Amino acid sequence: MRATLRWAQADFRAHRGEALFVVLASAGVIASLLLAGALFGYAANPWQRVFNQSQGAHIWLHTRAGAATDADALAAVDGVAALSGPYRTAATTIESRGARAGVTLRAADVEPPQTGRPLVAAGSWLARPDAADTGTGSATGSVVLETSVARALWAEPGDTLRVTGPDGAPHLLRVSGTADAAEPRYRPGGAAGIGWVLPATLDGIARTDTGQSVGLRLEDPDDTDFIVQRAVTVLGADRVAEVTKWQQARSEAGGDDRLLGTVFAVFGLGALLAAALAASGAVGARVRGQLRDIAVLKAIGFTPGQVTRGFLVQHLAFALLGVALGTTAIALLGARIPGRIGEAAAVWQDLPGHTALMIGIPGGAVLLIAASTGLSAWRAGRVPPVPVARAALPSAAPMTALGKRALGMRVPPALVLGWRAAFPRRGRTLVPVARLALPLVLITVALVAWSTLDQFRSRPAQVGLAAALTVRSEQPAGPSDAELEETLATVPDIAAVHPGAEMAALVPGQTGTITLRGLGTARQPYPSAVVEGRAVDGPDEAVAGQGLLDLLGVRVGDWVRMTVGGRPQILHLVGRTIEPESGGRVITTTLDALRERDPQLRPAFHALELREGADPRAVSGALATAAGATLEIRETPNPADRLEPARGVIGALIAVLALIGLIELLTLIGTGVRDRGRDLLALKAIGLTPRQIGAMIVTAAGLTALVAALVGTTVGVLSGSWLVDTQGASSGIGAGIVQLPPLPVLLTVIVGAVLGAVAAAALPATRTARRRLADSLSETL
Incomplete structure (x- = not known):
């Protein structure tokens, strides 16, 4: 044990730069994850945040x-x-x-x-x-x-x-x-x-x-x-008229917490996995870079067990030191960061789950790093003590016929050799591409969530929010239906008016209630966002939300019988719509269909479609002026209002994942340069200039990043679509709300990854090209 510790101390003195990189990489990743956790808690638990910041009262008593x-x-x-x-x-x-x-x-x-x-x-x-x-x-x-x-x-x-x-x-x-x-x-x-x-x-x-x-x-x-x-x-x-308790206020905001919490939990676990892989990759790269020292240790009598224990203890100490530095920095200095991040870090200390995350995130990262380090240390223990055995192994794939033909056609050698260096063998190609693609997958998933939130604002009709305003007439002082329609016709920015009525209906078996809505007429039906089946186009036809289909265990094409006011109502489900209200437990037909059961039914409200670009506030003011105080005008609730805090968190998450990807890039570039030392020696011997060698290293990094970005964005789009649709279906809104990021945004992610790889490889490439390579033991192992 004494010999192992002395060797670990000597190894640290000889490779201080590599050890410092491992420690700083671990510290940076943990600090970024903890800041992301603080932002998650800040946005996903708005009521608790407000309660803590405001020193809120647990009980409010209201007297008469x-x-x-x-x-x-x-x-x-x-x-x-x-x-x-x-x-x-x-x-x-x-x-x-x-x-x-x-x-x-x-x-x-x-x-x-x-x-x-x-x-x-x-x-x-x-x-x-x-x-x-x-x-x-x-x-x-x-x-x-x-x-x-x-x-x-x-x-x-x-x-x-x-x-x-x-x-x-x-x-x-x-x-x-x-x-x-x-x-x-x-x-x-x-x-x-x-x-x-x-x-x-x-x-x-x-x-x-x-x-x-x-x-x-x-x-x-x-x-x-x-x-x-x-x-x-x-x-x-x-004397007491009303009592409100803090549990009541928290439960009313609970739906927002659960939705945001689910989305952020998925992102957080993915970010933790990507961070742990990046940190463990840096540890594994350092182990592979010391194969010569391991061979010497075995030659002088170290057993495989001693080598394994030495590397495991040494790199676990580095990981623990980095995790401790990152955690301590956030705990002491996080609240001093300017802007919302600092505010989130300050409030996070008083939010539920703070202690669990402060222990769980670093603990989980250490366990994942320990598992990867243990595997790398075990491989180190199996390194043969004879240098020639490793020198005889090829360090890259042989030149293919296509590569030779490309060189013969005067394709720049840097491009051909860079492709050969980036994709040497199938196994050695898939691992770095997969590791680098994971952060890009999560970034793309975050962009899918961002685009879906933007859709609720920019294209509300596609998510079941075609009517921007709802007008209700005060009875009996309000105008008649004909007078109200004449008043609405005087406002130029109103594109369509749909009379409607809502009522509670008992489901079959009378074990629960749903919302039965009559909206629009047979001549001018309401433009529901139908994502399965078709729209209403006949008598006794209706569309329903996902929540209602799940509640009744029915599907599109079935007939549904319900009880309204003691009388039956039978409707044919011809489509499934995106339904943001009432957990999707809404069935919508035309007002004419409801009048077949109750001929005296009058519209309880009018849903107003506005012309493109019209401001709902300006239209509401014009209506109030035209109708006086006889109308109650309300804006259609938009789920995006509840999810607005998610935007800042998604932006912070993208920044954290970009940092993780950069660490992974630096590790891959450093490993690639070291593993191809003998190839660079041979290339320089046959006449390649330092500029061509540097260009080859940069090209290899760029091509690896390009393939990883293509794979990451493709998998991210598919995964993000599945995640958003699954969340929409489980919440009752229904699948079909996903909105993919625009193609220029995805191209920006791909181009950014490639440019980041080129920039990260520029300095190592320059140093390697200027270094004088010698055919020595250090270059052949």
Whole structure:
């Protein structure tokens, strides 16, 4: 053991550069993976991130109008760590560009609270009141809207909103900003949104008819139910109107977490595998580069077991050192990186799963590197101690007839010899191409996911979102159907109007409910995104989402019987559509088909198709002007809104994978130059110039990268399409939503890989071409 350690120490002194490269490669890969993990947690768990950053309250108690809140008594409850509020509140209705939403205004100070602090996402927080900030008459106060209600109202900082208070009087408020809060989101027809105003502004809107809200941050979140009982007892059950708990808010955001988590888990595991292969490849290359030293060790009496243990211990120490450096650097300095990456690293420390990833990612990488190192060390133990035995082996494939013919036709020798060096034998060709292709596969999969997200924005009709707006008439004060259609016809940017109605229907056996939708007419059917079968083109025909097909166990071509309002409805499924709403458990037919069962059925809403390039906000404003306050206008929800954080993470993932690919390239280039030492000696002996030798090395690297890029992008496109379609089918939306990256983007990946390989090979090629090769033992082993 002493001799093994002394040899390991001497080997480290003799090959410090190679050892440093292995350590830095391991550290860089682990640091990149940990940063990617931080970004994953930052984007895939938005509610938890907001809760931690805002010091969110675990419990929100909302009292009735006129009921006071005893803050001191609540603060004295055992288990309550801090209070947010109490804040005076008033229930209002806010209108903007024809959209209408119920909003609970909450009186707040000019300084946001420390507990339950809203995180300003756009604009600014409330400013100090001035003479005009009275909130009465035509004067304009300021309001900060929670992000989800601001999106529903199409409200942005600087917009002016119309607010109807409890007494029915109108008021005007200017949006000073939007903010995120770790509370239940706004849902049309469900939970009200949240807006923060100054106390003077709230006094002008509702002087007397106000309630109160108070948030409780707990020492132990598991005590939520018990603390709720204690708090309600302290305030009085007759005074408490509503209680919301942190589990409720988190569960409402859970669908986004699961979807993003699934996608990022696939990418993360693939990146970890690629990183471990790159680091282990660097270790294996170093072992192969020391075959001469191994032969000498065996010649002086080292056993195969001693050689194996020496390499295994030495390279495991390098891997552990690199992993420790990378992990420590991210733990100590990650939060200081400027931009979103630093913010993600700072927030990540308080997110669930942080400790597991900080241990799991480095631990998994070390295990994979150890497995590869053990294999390389075992091969080192089997190296023959006689140098001639290895010198007699050919280092490259013999020149083929095609290569000889190409040289005879005056094809540049660098190109011919570079091809021969890049693809010497089948086994030796497949391994480096496969290792380099893996990061490119994952990069292409990430680009497929990016393109699919872009499709929801740029071509919504192809993913089941043909109607950009939905208009509902307020009954009985609203206009009749004929009057509404005349009003809609006056707006020039509306391309088509589709009357519709939705209702809950019982499935066969009455064990569950689905959504039955009548949309469009037989003369002008709604343009559903049909990906299997055909569109509705006759009586009693319908199309359905993947979620409904899975729920009922039916397929296209079957007849489905359901119960609506106690009466049966039988429809023939002629197609499967992409259905983003209600988990795909929607069956869509024409309004005429529903009127056969109920002749008195009136449209409950109208879906509006807009002309290409029309702005939904401008159309909504024009409709509100044309129809007054008699219409409720809503934008069609887009799943891309929930997946918007994925863009930054996908971009970071591509950068991480590019770094892994660069490390793999450097390893392959260094190994290739070393393994072809005798070939370079022979080529220089027969008259090749240093420039031709350098060009041959660069050409070999470029050709290897080209083949790996072609294979990687092809496999990545196929794998990405399968992954996106599988995720769409499992979520109920349905397969068929995948959008492949444009051809120029894929070509850019291929060209970038080749140029990166050429740039990485330039320096080793120059040094090798200028080095004087000698026919010595170091060049023949």
